[in-house]
Amino acid sequence: GYTPNAFARGLGLNTMNTVGLLCADVSDVYMAQAVSFLEKGLRSNGFDSLLCCTGALIKDRIKGLDLLLSRHVDGVVFIGSNFVSTDQEQNAYILAAARKAPMVILNAFLEGAHVYCAYCDDGAATQSVTQQLLKLGKHRVLYLFQASTYSGMRKMDGYQQAYQAFGLPIQGELMLECKPGDGMTAMEKRLADKMAGGLRFDAVVASTDDMAIAALKAVKAAGLRVPQDVQVVGFNNSMLALCSDPELSTIDNQLEALCKHCVSTLKGVLSGERMPQRAVFVGDLCCRGTTIPIMMKRGEV
């Protein structure tokens, strides 16, 4: 009946088999799901998970990362692409941190020593879905997005490229940015106002499920039918997609596979193996009730 003292052990070995989980907000269903997968995978490999939720501000993100490093975590997993900015200077703190411990980034790409990334090609998925909607004659596809994160930009690129590939001009009024703090209710109200003001569209692609559901509600409230008059596609295939009526069609970005990959990569790195620094997964439209079933086949996204 003897348990070694973890602190003494840590001091001697300079590790307590702990990895830091950095996320903006674990109350977000998607991030919570990621934390769940990661914690499970890490634990089954003997690692504890130190959770650090930082919110959206870069200042706090840096502080959170520093805190984890000061605890000598064996590695850090960044959950959500909020941590990687399109502005490379903003990413310097990650590269600096990577000199102390391996950094694993979920859902974004950043090049650098000891930085390992796993993400879904959200851009291609968004483009494919948008393009299929355009092909169906839905030429006014509303795009709802949130902030200039890595994956946010990729998704938007996909949306715009779909229009370009289809030979149609991109219409600024159809691209609606939503503030991260605002809840679903605020989003719904805002969209209702826009519609009352004359905004018309025949499809919606949203970069998260909650925004898609907000749109769905606004559209139904305006007396339009879903999916006959307006088709709606969300992103993340989160549990929320099963709560709406109709159930939400949504792009599944392979979160479980991504998380498993992150865990095994980290495990490999920490046991001295050379691991690939980049892994790209492909998205997959999950068709439910807010799209016309025949239009999109699973696996085509």
Add this chain to the structure above:
Amino acid sequence: GYTPNAFARGLGLNTMNTVGLLCADVSDVYMAQAVSFLEKGLRSNGFDSLLCCTGALIKDRIKGLDLLLSRHVDGVVFIGSNFVSTDQEQNAYILAAARKAPMVILNAFLEGAHVYCAYCDDGAATQSVTQQLLKLGKHRVLYLFQASTYSGMRKMDGYQQAYQAFGLPIQGELMLECKPGDGMTAMEKRLADKMAGGLRFDAVVASTDDMAIAALKAVKAAGLRVPQDVQVVGFNNSMLALCSDPELSTIDNQLEALCKHCVSTLKGVLSGERMPQRAVFVGDLCCRGTTIPIMMKRGEV
């Protein structure tokens, strides 16, 4: 530019200012929300959060707790009442652990040295809502619940007491148990089968929002109107309640207040103060679209 070595510091002081967060499943919206509040509160008091998700099996729960204790956490917060059983023997492991570090239990009550509990009086809330439905003439209130956790039992008591207080017999066929592993879709299907088999009810009270939404979907699919034909009430006031159509009326059990209380209690205990070992909060029906608005006033639950 000097950062002290956390391990050496931990060894000397026998603490690394870390608290363990024990929860069955962070991918559950309610628990994720709790983790979010707790982590935030703990961090702002200088504590790191070590997350440990154990699943439902008692064996794994004990293992998880042991793991946290072996890491010499300063305290443990149990999230969700799954950790406290109605069978007192099953709770011995908590009492034993409490000799090593203070245990804080969210949403359940357990008496013991160094055990601190904060919970919402879910029983009273359930009784009040059920009773109001009965008064409205809804004499067949379907009750959906999940397992014999502490708060699960309290809620069920409340439901049954409502029938007793109203002078109506409790009908076993109206109490439907759902397995924890089953998702919303399974629940919905099961209820649809029951309805096809002749089960009739004019109201639903569910012990979590997801079950309520599953019921809502089954009811609507059967061609019944909500709330006119069937009223539905969920539990937890989670984000899911905003996704359904109509939006779900649900009992708010003050999660944020509970979490804040847990944090301040733990903080107090760890700084040597004497803290109350039990705090009871009162629930509050949040009326949305699945109940007839006039029937329930906020604050009456």
Add this chain to the structure above:
DNA sequence: TTGTAGGCGTTATCAC
């Protein structure tokens, strides 16, 4: 094979 000494880096104590 068994046992013992040294080092990890901090904090706290004690002597000056």
Add this chain to the structure above:
DNA sequence: GTGATAACGCCTACAA
């Protein structure tokens, strides 16, 4: 007040 030193408990390496 200041500066040296022991103690925290484990691991590892070396010696017997």
